[in-house]
Amino acid sequence: MRVRRTIKPIVAITKNENESLAIEEGLKLIQFSNMISPEDVVVITPNWVSPASPCSGRVVGPESLRTIIRLVKSCKPKRIVVATGPGDEDVISLMEQVGFASIIKEEKVEFINLNQGPFISIDINHPCPSRLCLNQLFNEMTFLISFTQLKIHEEATISAAIKNITMGWPAGDEQGYPKKDLGIHNDLHDFIAAMFEKFTIDVSIVSASPAMIGTGPHKGTAIHTGMVLCGTDPVSTDVVGARLLGFKPQAIHYLHKIIKKGLGRSTFDVKTKKGVHFPGISIEKAEEEFSHAAYKKQFAVDSDREDS
Numbered sequence: 001m002r003v004r005r006t007i008k009p010i011v012a013i014t015k016n017e018n019e020s021l022a023i024e025e026g027l028k029l030i031q032f033s034n035m036i037s038p039e040d041v042v043v044i045t046p047n048w049v050s051p052a053s054p055c056s057g058r059v060v061g062p063e064s065l066r067t068i069i070r071l072v073k074s075c076k077p078k079r080i081v082v083a084t085g086p087g088d089e090d091v092i093s094l095m096e097q098v099g100f101a102s103i104i105k106e107e108k109v110e111f112i113n114l115n116q117g118p119f120i121s122i123d124i125n126h127p128c129p130s131r132l133c134l135n136q137l138f139n140e141m142t143f144l145i146s147f148t149q150l151k152i153h154e155e156a157t158i159s160a161a162i163k164n165i166t167m168g169w170p171a172g173d174e175q176g177y178p179k180k181d182l183g184i185h186n187d188l189h190d191f192i193a194a195m196f197e198k199f200t201i202d203v204s205i206v207s208a209s210p211a212m213i214g215t216g217p218h219k220g221t222a223i224h225t226g227m228v229l230c231g232t233d234p235v236s237t238d239v240v241g242a243r244l245l246g247f248k249p250q251a252i253h254y255l256h257k258i259i260k261k262g263l264g265r266s267t268f269d270v271k272t273k274k275g276v277h278f279p280g281i282s283i284e285k286a287e288e289e290f291s292h293a294a295y296k297k298q299f300a301v302d303s304d305r306e307d308s
Contacts, residue, residue, distance in 0.1 A: 005035045005143060005202040009233035009265035011240050012280040015226045015289070019209045020067040026230030027071055029279040032203060036075035036143055043141040044068055045114075047148035047164045048086045049217050051097040057149055057212035057222030062099035068147060068205065069107045083137055084168050085114030087178035112137055115172030126194035128183045133174045146234065147205045150241045151216035155188050157252045159217055160241040161204035161234045166195035189253035196234075196258055204237040205230050208244060213294050225293040227286060235264020236276045240283060243301045244290040 012029035016022035027033075036042060046060045054061040065082070072080050082104055088094050091113050095101040104111045112135060119133040148164035156163050167179065175182050184191045206229040214220035227244075231237030235258055239249050249255045249266050259266040265276055281289075287300035 001198070002142070002200050004200050004233070006030070006232040009231070009236040009276045011229055011231040011233075011236050011276055011278055013240070013278065013283070013286045014228050014230070014280045017226050019061055019064045019207055019228065022209060022226065022228040023064055023067055023205060023207070023230065024071065026205070026228050026280065027203070030203070030230050030232055032071065032230075033075060035202065036072065036077050038076055038078060040077040040143045041079040041081065041141045042072050042077045042143045042145065043081045043083050043137060044072065044145045044147060045084050045165055045168050046082065046100070047168070048084055048091075048094055048098070048100065050086065050088050051094050054098070055210060055222060057151065057210040057216075057220065058218060059098055060147055060149060060207065062103045064207070065100065065147065066103045066107060068145065069103070069109055072145075073107075077143070079110070081110040081112055081137060081141070083112040083114050083135070085170065085172055086168075087172065089115070089172060089177040091115065114169050117171070117173065119171060119174075122198060124194045125197060126187075126191055128186065132182075133171045134169055135171065138169070143202050144200060145203045145205065146201050148207070149211060150206050150208045150229075150244065151212035152214060152220060152245055153217055154215045154219075155185065156192065156254065158238070158242050158245055158247065160206045160238040161201060161231070162196055162238050162254070162258070163192055165199050165201055166192045169195070169199070190257065192254040193257040193261075196254075196263065197261070201234040203230065203232065204234045206237055206241050208241075208290060211244070211290070213245070223294045225290050227281070227290065233264050233276070235259060235266055239266045240276075240286075243283065243287055246291070246301065248301060
């Protein structure tokens with residue numbers, strides 16, 4: 001398994017009503033432009049659950065995807081690939097309906113449907129399945145970007161950078177549509193944790209503009225906070241996302257398992273600023289703004305103050 005490009009755990013929380021500008025600022029704060037080399041094969045995996053408007057909170061925004069592609073292009077890597085495997089079998093129709101197809105065509109980058117082959121086979125530390133197929137791009141990529149919306153999830157508790165990769169890469173042609181035929185949902189949290197051991201996510205972009213509360217990934221309510229998380233450590237980024245939704249990492253079983261295995265940084269001290277580095281909005285301020293947007297009441301997991 002290759003080493004993550006930036007080891008230091010950095011999570012930049014930015015806010016802008018224009019999601020693309022929030023992403024651009026966040027990537028600048030984590031020094032994204034210094035991470036990619038001319039020899040890199042950069043893969044961007046966006047979250048495309050099903051045909052829907054980005055304002056629903058179910059899929060990422062096409063124009064924000066364009067922004068990420070252009071920022072990657074500015075680093076002049078050898079190859080740029082947009083690659084994902086939605087639970088919807090008709091990926092082309094989904095791409096056309098939401099506007100992803102035109103973005104990929106206009107930006108002249110590759111698209112690979114991860115639901116289809118050619119495949120490689122990998123073993124994972126999980127009883128069922130213990131082996132599964134992934135597109136051969138898995139062995140070709142050298143830099144991986146996860147781009148997704150933040151959601152409360154009816155099975156995974158939350159959906160953010162890690163779930164986007166670990167559930168987006170298994171092939172629908174093998175697992176079925178949706179990906180439930182061979183049992184990966186039977187013990188979903190353990191499966192996500194086992195899959196994460198196989199992936200190196202170099203940059204995590206988790207948008208809360210909008211985020212989905214209530215229940216996801218389809219039936220919840222979208223809230224527009226203007227906030228975006230950009231992180232160098234997917235565990236740290238997802239821990240921050242969990243806190244915005246009101247959870248500590250112990251409440252997310254797969255996150256807790258991943259943290260216990262030492263696969264990412266989960267701890268930070270709001271007062272001393274030790275641990276995860278926050279070059280943008282503070283975690284406490286972000287939690288308060290998120291809770292106010294969601295529930296019209298300010299509160300923060302990382303604050304001893306009374307609710308206001």
